Amino acid sequence: MADYPYINQTTFSSAYQALVRAGPHLKQLQQVHAHLITSGAHRSLSLLTKLAILACSSHSSISYARKISLSIPNPDSYFFNSLIRITSKAKFGLVYDAIFFYQRMLFFFVSPSNYTFTSLIKCCADVSALKLGKSVHTHALVNGFCLDSFVQASLVAFYSKCGELGIARKVFDKMPERSVVAWNTMISGYEQNGYCKNAVELYNLMINSGFNPDSTTFVGVLSACAQLGALELGSLVHDYVNNHRIEVTVNLGTSLINMYAKCGNVRKAREVFDSMRDKNVVTWTTMISGYGIHGYGKEAMEIFRLMKCYGPSPNEITFVAILSACAHAGMVNEGRAIFSSMRDDCRMAAQIEHHVCMVDLLGRAGLLIEAYNYAKELKRPSPAIWTAMIGACKMHKNLDLGVEAAEKLLAIEPDNPGHYVMLSNVYALAGKMERVEKIRNVMIKKRLKKHVGYSTIEVEQRTHMFSMGDKSHPDTPAIYLYLDDLMRRISEVGYVSAQDSVLHELEEEEREYALRYHIVKNLRMCEDCHLAIKFISKITNREILVRDKLRFHHFKDGFCSCGDYW
DNA sequence: CTAGGGTTAG
Known part of the structure; x- marks a missing residue:
């Protein structure tokens, strides 16, 4: 829309420059706004639009943008679409501000466009606001934009983000182009x-x-x-x-x-x-974590060192990756040094994730008391802190500390089935079967279901999935025949089931051993499977790679790369 | 002026 003729070009440009100089800062914007009013430049819609756009791009001045939108007498579609678009690009979830501007738009009988809807839908997607997004979808429909390819693509993204893959696919399938x-x-x-x-x-x-x-x-x-x-x-x-x-x-x-x-x-x-x-920081971090999950601590350290010399600055996630690599490789001193350098050299405050890594690092290495004190001194311990602690207690068979940690964990998250399984595992290790039974009853009463374990294996580019007692695979008879044969053969060379059946029942670990050498599991590996696969690698003379929820195990000649610590 | 990517401990 054209500006009013009585604002001359000089007034306009100097006001515009002042706005640009003010940037998104509230105080400066207000000063320029006052100046606009005294000089009469506030009658220019372009200037007010620029002012509102700038206000929209900062968290602290967004409410100022709302006020401008209320006071402006003649807003047009560019005004509203700009505000909604800027709002949708903000990283702080301003979905209600976007909706607010949209409502003002309707109030002024300004017609929304496909631009309006892509921005609104993106806002909803960013915060996974399913209900709100659905009503925006309806508005898009009523306004005739549901065949617009941009609107449709944003709807697909929105429904996916909300976990509604069925609806997303339906929108996708209906797209003409x-x-x-x-x-x-x-x-x-x-x-x-x-x-x-x-x-x-x-x-x-x-x-x-x-x-x-x-x-x-x-x-x-x-x-x-x-x-x-x-x-x-x-x-x-x-x-x-x-x-x-x-x-x-x-x-x-x-x-x-x-x-x-x-x-x-x-x-x-x-x-x-x-x-x-x-390469950017994510590339470097990915490489570090890649070595870390294989237990290659030295290689991870080498990449980290190269990164400090030639790469970008590490971020918080980089530190999680390198600390965890140290933990899995048993590199306690290196881990400690990195943790200190994070604060001293990089001026980064340790987050809960880093504390989890430290508990894991210390606990895995057998420094249980130090790990426990470390965990206790944290102001806000997360569930993951105690999960790491329990893992270490199980690994080093410290039952008292394990029970204590598990109880702390349950106090924080009383409805997580995995935590009950962990606690009962600790009790089972201590031979306290009446406690195990009690926990099982609590779980039944609370209707808590365990996660179902499964394994996958890729054969000729097709991924096959197996879970406990699952006989859906077409080759099940042959697989079980081979499995029985394997079990018989490893028993002959000394394999004895590592744990008693109570634990198995509780962990609901699947007992499937796949036939080729690369297996992926959704849970952590149990000791029994670990032992069995060691034997299998020996008698079949194969290198077997297993990725569990956290890391890789390379089995060869009856040994595993994790050194039995995982 | 519109829609879509990569990294994270337990």
Whole structure:
């Protein structure tokens, strides 16, 4: 909209410059606003719009933007769309401010556009506001924007973010024309909600339908491969990227490193890492954590050292990764030094995650008392602090401390079934079976269900899943036959079940041993499986790689890379 | 002026 003619160009430009200089800061903006009024420049809609946009981009002055929107006599669609868009880009969840501006827009009979709805829907997605988003969806429908490809893509992202993959897919399927962004959104929507097989399936559909993927597509499907432990498929995707001369962006390269590391091929991960010209803090962190989950503490330290010399500054997550790498490798002194340097050299305050790493580092190394005191001195211990402590107590068979830690854990989170399982495991180790029984009854009374354990294995690019007592796989008879044979053979060479049956029943650990060498599990491995696989690696003369919830175990010749500490 | 990626302990 044109400005009123009686604001001359000089007044306009100097006022505009003043606004730009003020930036998003409330005090300065108010000063300029006062100046606008005294000079008559407040009659310019463009200037007031600029003022409101600036106010919108800072958390502290957003309410000022609301006031401006209330006092302005002649707002237009650019005014409202700008405010809603800026609000949707803010990182502090201003969904109600966006809705507020939208309502003002309707109040002034200003018609919303597809821009309006993409921004509003993004706001709802950012805070997973399902109900609100659904009503925005309805408004988009009523206003005739539901066939707009941008609005549809934002709806797919929104429903995915809310975990409503069914609805997301429905919107996606109804799209008359699917942009590459829509495909990517749907693929990563599946992947981020753990539906990795669906993500891979959709990726295949995309390729087979002749759509051109871009680097973001691969980031999504590689994350899915990483979670599935699907090395063959991940490698094929990498080949596709190379053969089609797709640009390996920082994100794509990082995703490749993550995939190879999580799928057990840490050498290949390093190869990709070394080949990348541009690396950022996430790339470095991914490489460190890649070594960490394999128990390669020295290599993780080496990357960390290189990072300090030649790379970007580490962030909080980098420290979590390196501390955890130290913990898994038993590098106590190195871990302590890094923890101190985090504060002294990098001026970062330790967060609860870092404290968890320290408890884990000390506890794993057998310094149980020190770990326990460390945990007790924390002002706000999280459940994870005590989980780490209990893990250490179980590992080093310190029952008294274990019970104490487990009770602290239950006091914080009384309804988490996993915690009851941990406590009962501690009691079972102490042979206090009446306590075990009691906990089982509490769990039944509280209707708490344990997480079901499962294992997956990739054979010829297809991922097969097995869980306790599950006979759905078409080759079940043959698998069990082989399994029985394996169990018989390892018993002959000295395998004896490591724990009594009470523990098994409580942990509900599956007893499936897959036939090839790369297995992924959703829970941690139990001692019995660990022992059995050691024997299996010996009699079958195979190297077996198992990724449990936290790390890798490399079994070879009857030994495991974790050194029996995990 | 619109929609979509990568890292985190237990």
